[in-house]
Amino acid sequence: MTISDVAREAGVSVATVSKVVNGRYGVAAATAERVLQIVADLGYETSLVASSLRRSRTNVLGILLAGFDPFAAELLKGISAEAVGKGYELLAYSGAISDDNAVGWERRSLSRLGGTLIDGAIILTPTVSLQGASVPVISVDPHTGTSGSHIVDSDNVAGARTATRHLIDLGHRRIAHIRGRTDLESAHRREHGYRLSLEEAGIPFDPELVRDGGYRSAWSTDAARDLLTLPDRPTAIFAANDLSAFAVLQVAHELGLRVPHDLSVVGFDDIPEAASASPRLTTIAQPLQEMGARAVTMLLALLDGHDAETHVRLPARLVVRKSTGPAPQR
């Protein structure tokens, strides 16, 4: 089912069909009507691939991501809600991730789609610089600080500070931290906020209480096990994201520690699953959907040739649920 099929059926050239389908002028009304009728009968729809190869604009917004995890899913909801009715199609693309291409996926995806398939891109948590992209790009929660493209993120330092402060206010003194992916800016900021709060409260920083979790379940499980089997184990853990916090909850359960009676846990992100964890997770909520929406706004502005803010930073807020409580008495 191609444009040639339609042309043959209508007894006109493919050029004419193309004009009719795209609403160009210079076609007799009668011809146009006949072609349109055949298009409808045959259910012809112009191939996105072929037309995008030829045209410069496609009206497709690309969302480049490493996988459809809960974080990406929330952002997508916000992106989709904001983009509806604006005349753009959405194309969320996750390249085949394997170990040997785990780094640089964002540039690879951008090269593969950019220039032709998509008019612009929103890239989630890129870790490499995206200078010289062929289309406008908005980075959400990127590694590279303010370098290069336009950025949307949330206030990670303040969020982490609030989380740690919450634990301190509950009387905790031995507060551990499970780090995020050390190649991501957000992870450093969260650790920074954690250390700031300790400092403000006059609690000496203990390097032994900080472990790598890489924002990932498996690593965080190991980290949690290490921390919770320490001779003088922490009474509270601030995990760099919710996934890590879930791992902590799991390990605590295995070790027979009651949360929050024996151990308090705070996460970061407030993915929807946080509310159904057992116990329900106290965490720092990033306004993920709003971040997605803002990214769309910025991208559309860029595509319209307007300026857009270079850096939008949204506030993160503490959501107190059931995984935090007063520090156990010694």
Next chain:
Amino acid sequence: MTISDVAREAGVSVATVSKVVNGRYGVAAATAERVLQIVADLGYETSLVASSLRRSRTNVLGILLAGFDPFAAELLKGISAEAVGKGYELLAYSGAISDDNAVGWERRSLSRLGGTLIDGAIILTPTVSLQGASVPVISVDPHTGTSGSHIVDSDNVAGARTATRHLIDLGHRRIAHIRGRTDLESAHRREHGYRLSLEEAGIPFDPELVRDGGYRSAWSTDAARDLLTLPDRPTAIFAANDLSAFAVLQVAHELGLRVPHDLSVVGFDDIPEAASASPRLTTIAQPLQEMGARAVTMLLALLDGHDAETHVRLPARLVVRKSTGPAPQR
């Protein structure tokens, strides 16, 4: 940055570059090495659009959806998890939805991407038949019963029956139902399950207690308001999906009705937000992530030329939370 740039830089023809990049035989080792070096230097990546126009296979799986709503998001998580490491790229596509193309989006999307860009498709809640698609298709929770393509869904009748039964067991007798989208098979099945349970309990069916919610927030709000301002209002509402149930919760709150003291509410789907609703929503959980995973398995089987089950139906289960309680005494 095209294949010609690489060819020029390497002093070879584009054909040679293509061979090297795709690992074809018939290239001198030295040449291949030089080309690979230039590819790396320039950061060249073959254009998905151009190559897919020429090739028959792209190793891209399409997921066609009407928008990134919570339902789609959960399925995507399952799809993504199952597809990882299988050598396929994922491309979730949501065409521009507006009022005049609201129906038939799935066929339009399929025509636009099919045959060239994607090797196969998973389509979420299609409402029209997809006969004669150019690529293998798996439908998730479709309208058209068993017609045409391969199907994954959950047991809507049993789920609705369980939900209604749960309310009956709590002593409710005036149990209302807010219907789903009447063009969707699932909506009919849920209503059927509701009526089955009433019948089993010997409760006469009252047409006045059934309203259209269309699986949508706005309509459901109206429906809930109608039901709850009835002279003899229901003591329980079974909503056809969680979004509708949220609308009920909202209206109940506005009217000063306490849930579950004055009114019990059950939803359907168990999207993550259900656990954080206030009060936390009792609902029927569809195994959305598993449904997504199964769809991938089936599609990959089809793509490998194997057979796949024509219809996979997964069980739905009751998740009791805080929005249901004993019927109020008269």
Next chain:
DNA sequence: TTGAAAGCGCTAACAC
């Protein structure tokens, strides 16, 4: 008002 033809970036026969 219409159609012929070039070309977007790439791959695959086939010729050299």
Next chain:
DNA sequence: GTGTTAGCGCTTTCAA
């Protein structure tokens, strides 16, 4: 071992 060439489906000059 390498290059030439045709062509995937479409849009867009440009000539008829």
